[in-house]
Amino acid sequence: MSDALAEYEADTEQLMRRVYLGVREGSLDPQDVVTLACELLDRFHHTDAVLEVVERNPAEVSQAEMTALALRILADVGFDPGFDLAPERLETLRAALGIVARDLPTRGIKGKPEIEILEDWFPVGAGVRLADGERLTWGGPILPHMCDDPATALTGLAILIQESLLERTWQVWPECPHHGLGAHGSERESEAVWWCAGDGGHILAPVGELARALGRHRPT
Numbered sequence: 001m002s003d004a005l006a007e008y009e010a011d012t013e014q015l016m017r018r019v020y021l022g023v024r025e026g027s028l029d030p031q032d033v034v035t036l037a038c039e040l041l042d043r044f045h046h047t048d049a050v051l052e053v054v055e056r057n058p059a060e061v062s063q064a065e066m067t068a069l070a071l072r073i074l075a076d077v078g079f080d081p082g083f084d085l086a087p088e089r090l091e092t093l094r095a096a097l098g099i100v101a102r103d104l105p106t107r108g109i110k111g112k113p114e115i116e117i118l119e120d121w122f123p124v125g126a127g128v129r130l131a132d133g134e135r136l137t138w139g140g141p142i143l144p145h146m147c148d149d150p151a152t153a154l155t156g157l158a159i160l161i162q163e164s165l166l167e168r169t170w171q172v173w174p175e176c177p178h179h180g181l182g183a184h185g186s187e188r189e190s191e192a193v194w195w196c197a198g199d200g201g202h203i204l205a206p207v208g209e210l211a212r213a214l215g216r217h218r219p220t
């Protein structure tokens, strides 16, 4: 990429961030949306929303309409505010970690795990650091957009933790006591669960409630 193009990309990125924050904080400057639309048009992003912003007189577009157009444009170009511009995503992720952490003692893991932001990944994602310092990132980090929904964030964490532990030790966990099969994190009907593939598939337990499911079938 040439320096001029790289600079241009960085400027557009800054503009997108400003538009996003303007929408978020209710302080959107219509001129920013127009400038962004013109830049995108220059780069052949001919979406309906871009064309509408460029073609209409901004003075005749209400703030509500401009906000809706700005959101459509950001979606059209796949803009992601990451964790830094949408910090509530980290709160969702930390709450999800608190739930899946309840299952870790069934794997012999003690202590409170923490979310670790992985600045060296692109895009910036999140992994898990166990109390003993072990970092779990197998299969790739949790991406910011996965944290817009609590069940998706929880499912992503369950998968990341389960696959990271499996990769390290090849010890199957969690194991379905009915079928002797390893269960996997899965989202079913908007709920994060441990899913066993045995007998056509069934929920072993909701994520966070594994101890109860395993304890019930433990031989006495």
Ligand SMILES: [Zn+2]
Residues within 6 Å of the ligand: 176, 177, 178, 179, 180, 181, 196, 197, 198, 202
């Ligand atoms: Zn099973």
